[in-house]
Every structure is written in C-alpha cells, then in structure tokens.
Amino acid sequence: DTGVSQNPRHKITKRGQNVTFRCDPISEHNRLYWYRQTLGQGPEFLTYFQNEAQLEKSRLLSDRFSAERPKGSFSTLEIQRTEQGDSAMYLCASSVRDRGPVYEQYFGPGTRLTVT
Amino acid sequence: AQSVAQPEDQVNVAEGNPLTVKCTYSVSGNPYLFWYVQYPNRGLQFLLKYITGDNLVKGSYGFEAEFNKSQTSFHLKKPSALVSDSALYFCAVRGILGGFKTIFGAGTRLFVKA
Numbered sequence: 001d002t003g004v005s006q007n008p009r010h011k012i013t014k015r016g017q018n019v020t021f022r023c024d025p026i027s028e029h030n031r032l033y034w035y036r037q038t039l040g041q042g043p044e045f046l047t048y049f050q051n052e053a054q055l056e057k058s059r060l061l062s063d064r065f066s067a068e069r070p071k072g073s074f075s076t077l078e079i080q081r082t083e084q085g086d087s088a089m090y091l092c093a094s095s096v097r098d099r100g101p102v103y104e105q106y107f108g109p110g111t112r113l114t115v116t
Numbered sequence: 117a118q119s120v121a122q123p124e125d126q127v128n129v130a131e132g133n134p135l136t137v138k139c140t141y142s143v144s145g146n147p148y149l150f151w152y153v154q155y156p157n158r159g160l161q162f163l164l165k166y167i168t169g170d171n172l173v174k175g176s177y178g179f180e181a182e183f184n185k186s187q188t189s190f191h192l193k194k195p196s197a198l199v200s201d202s203a204l205y206f207c208a209v210r211g212i213l214g215g216f217k218t219i220f221g222a223g224t225r226l227f228v229k230a
Contacts, residue, residue, distance in 0.1 A: 004159070033218075042120075042206050042220030043160070056216045091160070102148045102210070104162035105218070 002026075004108035006092050012114045013082055020078045021111045025094030032075050033105060034067055035091040036060065043091055049075060082115045089113075118143045120209050122221035129197045130229050137192040137224045143211030149190040150208040150218070151181055160206065166190060177201070197228045 005024045013019050025032050030051050035043035046065070048056040051072040061067075064082075069075040079086055089112050093105035119142045129135045141147055151163040164175025171183045181192045190207060207221040 031216075033216075035220075040222065042208070042222050045217045045219070048216040050216075058217070093160075102165065102167050104150065104165055106162070107152075107159040109159045 004092055004094050004106050006090075006108040006111050008111060009109065010112045010114075012116065015084060015115055016081055018078065018080045019082060019113065020076050021090055021092075021113075023075045023077070023092030023094075023108060025073070025075070025092070026096075026106055027073075029094035029096045029106070030072065031095045031103070032069055033093040033095075034075070034077050035093065037089045037091055037110070038087075046077075079113075082113075084115045087113055087115045118209060118211050118217070118219045120207050120219050120221040122205075122207055122224045124224050125222075126225045126227065128227045128229065131199050132196050135194050135197045135201070135226065135228070137205050137207075137226060139190045139192065139207030139221060140188050141190060141207070141209040142188060143209055145211050147190075148210045149181070149183060150210075151175065151179070151190075151192050152206045152208060152220075154204040154206065154223075156203075163192070163205075197226075199228045199230050202226055202228045 007022045032049040034046040037043045045058050047067050049069040064080045067077045089110040091110045092108045095103040095105045121140045149166040152160040154160045164173050166173045166183045174180045179194050204223045206223045208218050210218045
C-alpha cells in the first residue's frame with residue numbers, strides 16, 4: 001500500500017495562468033475526493049468521483065475549476081485563470097466501500113498552490 | 117445545511133492527564149461522524165468513526181469518542197495523553213441525507229506538555 005500520492009507538492013504560478021494537479025489514489029479504491037484547505041480551516045469539499053463518474057460537486061467549484069477521472073484511476077484538478085484567492089492546499093482523498101455503509105477517507109499529502 | 121463546530125482552537129493538557137477535544141454538529145437525519153488527525157508535514161489520518169450502535173467508539177492510538185444524539189456532540193477523548201498526541205484534530209460529519217459531501221470542522225490544536 002503506497003498511499004495516496006499527489007503531484008506536484010508545491011506550485012507557484014502567476015495570476016491568470018492555468019494549473020493542473022494530479023492525484024493517484026490507493027489502487028483498489030474506487031472513490032476519490034478533492035478538497036481545498038486554507039490556513040486555519042478544515043478541508044472544504046470540492047468534488048467526488050465514484051470510479052470515473054463525477055457524482056457531486058460543491059458550489060465552491062466555480063466554472064474555472066474542472067476535475068476529471070477518465071479511467072477511474074488517477075484524477076486531475078485544473079484551475080483556469082488562477083486568482084490570488086485560489087492560493088490554498090489542495091487535498092485528494094480516496095476510499096473504498098467497506099462492509100458497512102460508510103467508509104473513512106485516506107488523504108494524500110496535498111498540493112500547495114501559491115498564486116502571485 | 118450540514119455544519120461542524122469545534123469550539124476550541126487549542127487544547128493544552130499535561131502528559132498523563134485525560135484529554136477531551138470537543139465537537140458539535142448539525143445535519144439532516146442521522147449523522148456519520150469522524151475524527152481525523154494531522155501531524156506536522158503529514159496528511160490527514162483517520163482516527164475513528166461513528167455510524168450506528170454503541171455510543172462509545174474506540175479508534176487508533178488509544179483514542180475514543182462519545183456520540184451524544186441529544187446534545188449533537190461527538191467529543192474525542194483519551195484517558196492518558198502523550199506528548200506524541202500533539203497535533204491538529206479535525207471532526208467531520210456526513211449526513212445520511214447529505215449525499216457524499218463530508219463537512220470538516222476548523223480543527224483543534226492539541227498541545228501535550230511533558
């Protein structure tokens with residue numbers, strides 16, 4: 001079990017540029033989540049995938065944000081025309097349905113985005 | 117709307133003393149409740165969860181949490197704190213009627229002094 005990995009770990013970009021982050025979940029996990037975390041706050045839900053289907057999106061996910069999970073394995077989160085307010089830690093988590101109805105999530109180390 | 121409150125930004129406790137980190141929640145319907153811990157420079161790690169049944173849930177590293185439906189609380193506890201327990205703790209809730217969205221509290225920083 002190699003855990004959830006995220007790349008890059010850090011990204012500095014200029015306002016107006018596009019950025020893309022990648023998340024590789026634990027291999028047998030079919031559920032994948034993206035969160036955003038700012039200083040002093042808990043993770044804020046952005047979106048959820050079950051296999052390749054994006055089943056839920058937060059209203060936080062504006063038109064500039066898009067996420068994909070084309071083959072039901074890794075996922076990408078793209079932010080277009082970045083703004084300084086997008087500076088945050090972007091977290092990915094994965095989970096698998098256990099024998100019960102609810103499952104814990106395994107988090108990656110995050111990608112820290114700084115928009116200058 | 118679903119929400120989670122962690123009323124204390126920081127909790128200080130001496131090593132060997134019991135600790136409590138508080139959490140209250142608001143959801144429609146029955147809740148699924150979680151505690152996660154974040155150590156410096158590491159990702160969030162799952163500690164324990166409540167789904168149904170026994171109100172006292174036991175988790176990793178000797179932690180436990182008590183679900184109180186009437187007070188809508190899910191406080192994290194440990195009988196004897198260790199210095200290594202010092203970390204940032206997050207309470208999270210997902211309502212049965214809330215889809216797949218999990219709501220996290222703002223976090224409580226726990227300092228355990230030797």
